[in-house]
Amino acid sequence: MTDQLTRTPSALRVVLGSPLYRGSTVALFLSGLGTSAAAPQIAQFLVKDLGSSLTVAGLYYLTNLTAPIAGYLIGRRSDRTGRRLGLFRVSAAAGALGWFSIAFSSQLWMPFVISAVILGFAGAAASQLFAAIHDELEASPTPVGDGVVSIVRMALTFGWVIGPVAGAYLAAQTSLRVMLIATALCTLAQIVPLGTLREGAGLAPATEHDVDPAARAQVPVRAMAPLLAFTGLFILVYAGEPIKYAYLPIYMNGQLHFPAALSGAIIGIQPLVELVLMPVAVVVARRMGMLPLMVIGALFGVGANLLFATTGTAAGLFAGQLLMGGVWGIFAGLGIIVAQRLLPAAIATASAIFITAPALSSALGGLAGGIGAGTIGLPLVFVIPAVFALIAAIGLVVLHRRVGNRI
Structure with a gap:
């Protein structure tokens, strides 16, 4: 029993030893940091910088309703092609473009359209990382696989702990537009920790329920x-x-x-x-x-x-x-x-x-x-x-x- 425990690696050691797990952890921290910095401030930006009423500013959050549709479309594409990390980079870049565009908006309607059309796809970035992590755990199983996912997920939560405070401080010291630009930079910076990493060549053994990517997508x-x-x-x-x-x-x-x-x-x-x-x-x-x-x-x-x-x-x-x-x-x-x-x-x-x-x-x-x-x-x-x-x-x-x- 002691030997069994000795041979079982810690989840933290597995995360630190894998470029994918380690990079995903940093990327999700940056995602949580940027998104949570902007979330409490966006209504204030609409009111103060673009002249919105409080009622109209509250309606901004309804633009999030397009996110599940965009996420589903990206997910189906990912399951069809198996290109998790490529779609992650595209989604992160879309998110950065969306936040940059909102930061430089001059008309009230612009953040609403940008959020509904572009930021909906940005939310799919995290799901692609979790899909890539799942693929890697299938290809290289570990007894602490659930712990690996938990640690990576904790990084996203930790970003949400720091982000609101950091966003409020930055907005107070500079402006709401600068804070939104910082959010865009954090969103784009997600790509950096994973570098040029691509999906591993090794895959989990196929079963009778796992035929090919096109079949899995349907x-x-x-x-x-x-x-x-x-x-x-x-x-x-x-x-x-x-x-x-x-x-x-x-x-x-x-x-x-x-x-x-x-x-x-x-x-x-x-x-x-x-x-x-x-x-x-x-x-x-x-x-x-x-x-x-x-x-x-x-x-x-x-x-x-x-x-x-x-x-x-x-x-x-x-x-x-x-x-x-x-x-x-x-x-x-x-x-x-x-x-x-x-x-x-x-x-x-x-x-x-x-x-x-x-x-x-x-x-x-x-x-x-x-x-x-x-x-x-x-x-x-x-x-x-x-x-x-x-x-x-x-x-x-x-x-x-x-x-x-x-x-």
Whole structure:
């Protein structure tokens, strides 16, 4: 037993020893850094620099609805050709072009069109990296494969931890346009860590279910049903995030009158907990299964939102954020793995569909939160994402029974 443990490499060592894994980790950090720097500032840019109203600025986020379509098209192309890294570079370059164009926009309509047409394809870059990583793990299996994916995924989360602070600071010291240019540079810089690396020549052994790339690309809708169901349940869980980020600060500042430092600490604790728990989730999932653990994660979301809705104290809101850290430690660390296993015949398509799901969640959360805040008010609006999370937990139980114990 001791010899077995000695021979098992650590996931971190495997990542550091592979140009693909190592480069993907740095690339996804840069992706998260750039995107999260711009996300909280884009509405302010539309209002301050382009003269938009607050209502029209809020509609900008609906342009994310094209991302799943673009991601699906890129995913199908990737599964047909097997050129993951080539499509990754094209998607990253498209993203850089999109952010540069937004930074230099002179008319209000321009960011809307650019985001809907160009940035939708940019979101496919990350899915191509995860597809390439899956191919490499199939070709060169390792007992810590799930840990490798988790570490790479953590880099994206770490970028989202730093990005909002860095973006706000840069915008304050320079301008919103300079901040958007920095986002474009981060998006383009994703290409650098992977250099001229190409897909490895070695592939996993073919099976009777794995004929050729063209055949894998033609996946019937029925075969995609488990993946689509899982993605829909993930959307329900994620829909609580835009509601929380929109209304929890307003609730803390406007009704509870918390000091700015306390409100910031409550908001900032979640991603730190998430980073700590992501590798833990991989270890626990090996014992109990990924979908059963996600059921627990969705129930964490129920508890977190009920705490937001009912406690009205700093301790209660901190506890809610700790639970939300548990939600995303589980879903962020394991979600992409589950998606790929639910559609093993089309890995890039599965990755793209799952990774672009937050765009639909943002639209759902924004709509539900806006209606809820206007009808039942704060803090009861947080009951809505609690109900969403409960439905997701029930759905995950049903899905686990349908797909069996393979996930």
